[in-house]
Structure formats: C-alpha cells, structure tokens
Amino acid sequence: MSDFTLEDHRDLACILRDVNSKWLIAIGDHPEIRKLYADFDQSRITSAMALEKVIGRKRGRLTHLLIRNYEPAGTPLYAPVPGQLALLDLLGT
Numbered sequence: 001m002s003d004f005t006l007e008d009h010r011d012l013a014c015i016l017r018d019v020n021s022k023w024l025i026a027i028g029d030h031p032e033i034r035k036l037y038a039d040f041d042q043s044r045i046t047s048a049m050a051l052e053k054v055i056g057r058k059r060g061r062l063t064h065l066l067i068r069n070y071e072p073a074g075t076p077l078y079a080p081v082p083g084q085l086a087l088l089d090l091l092g093t
Contacts, residue, residue, distance in 0.1 A: 010036055023069055025067045033067075041070065042066065043072070044064070044065060
C-alpha cells in the first residue's frame, strides 16, 4: 500500500494544473482519483497481474488510469511486425 494519500493527490492535481511540460501518471483506477484529475485526459487500461499472483492458473486483472495533460497520439507508438507475436500473446494472456 502506498503512503500517498488522497490529500496528497489533491495537492498534486492542483500543482499539475500549472505545469507547462507534458506529464503522465499511471495509477490504480478509483472513482475518487478520477474526480480529482477530472480536468485532465484519462484512459483506463487493464493488465494481467504478475505471474506470482496467478491463482488456479487464471490471471487476475488490474485496472489502471493513465492521466495526462496532453492528447495521446492518433496512431500507436508501437506497431507489431507482421507475423510477429506480441509479448502478451506469448504469455497466454
């Protein structure tokens, strides 16, 4: 568990409103966090839990928020090579 409190997030959100350079935060998804950073672009992503947390051969899923002060690129930064498997395909997720 993090020592970063909801009050710390309130303070950070206020500070980030005045930042002129690009920034990005990845954090666990929670309704209060979404509210605090509502002025910024947000995307929800999911990922598989770490391998050691696999129970009964089924991976749990984690939901995170990507919060940023800029619009994401219209095209992905990474495109797989035709015929090449993505890392997550190799892991069976």
